[in-house]
Amino acid sequence: MSKNKQEIDEITGTKTTGHEWDGIKELDTPMPRWWLWIFYACIVWAVGYMIAMPSWPLITGSTKGLLGYASRADIVSDLQKAKDGQAVFIAKIDATEVGDIVKDEELARFARAGGSSAFKVNCVQCHGAGASGSLGYPNLNDDEWVWGGSIDAIYTTIAHGARDDIDEDTHISEMSAFGADELLEKEEITAVANYVVSISGGETTSALIANGAEVFTDNCAACHGDNAEGVAELGGPALNNAIWLMVDGSIESITAQIDKPKHGVMPAWSGILSDATVKQLAVYVHSLGGGE
16 A cells, blocks of 8 residues: 655654555654765766776677776786697697696696596597496496506597597497398307306306307307406407496396397597697506506
């Protein structure tokens, strides 16, 4: 409820604004003088600042102000100084073998930091922000490597990729389609799938293991190793643990992979990133804890 007539509050002797809510009247109390003078001073300061300093945005820039001050030149200068400082390390990384970078602690520290930044821009899309991977994309934190986990092997994998259509030095390994190409009978595929699950610690049909072991020796050991420990030179992953890349470890998924396998693809980063950046990525990935 609103009233236009001002009244005098009996208790305080202050005029009211004429507003009343549920019997409560609003006092027309003036602001303190000191507060008003500060408020007016701020207005004057703001007007003066707008005249003296760059403030109003324009289509292609902003007003320059009477003082002509701009922090953009300072920022450009600071960035250039940072780039000049980095250039010394980048040049040294360019001239150093990747295996020797980790022997120089100062250079290795710079490479790890640069590699971490490059990883966040180029690698997290597949390997995840924590490099833990997912189905079809390897975890880079453990010590299980398809193509080897030494720093030189990691560098080669990053530089040339896997199954890249352009890079002539890319890693290439193709698992045979044992079912689709009728290289094995359905019963043999089922048996070897049960054998693989058994050696990785999973639950399986024990009656099929012996036959599956024989099928594995005749058809799979050449790439995956006699004891399924993997063969890095051929890109054959280890199968004797519970770490899986293209499957989830179930008999059904392993059977499907043997029947008609899926193959992952990694781009050759040497054609996209500088060699110094690839080396920094190799140093960073190697430092995650799983490098050989």
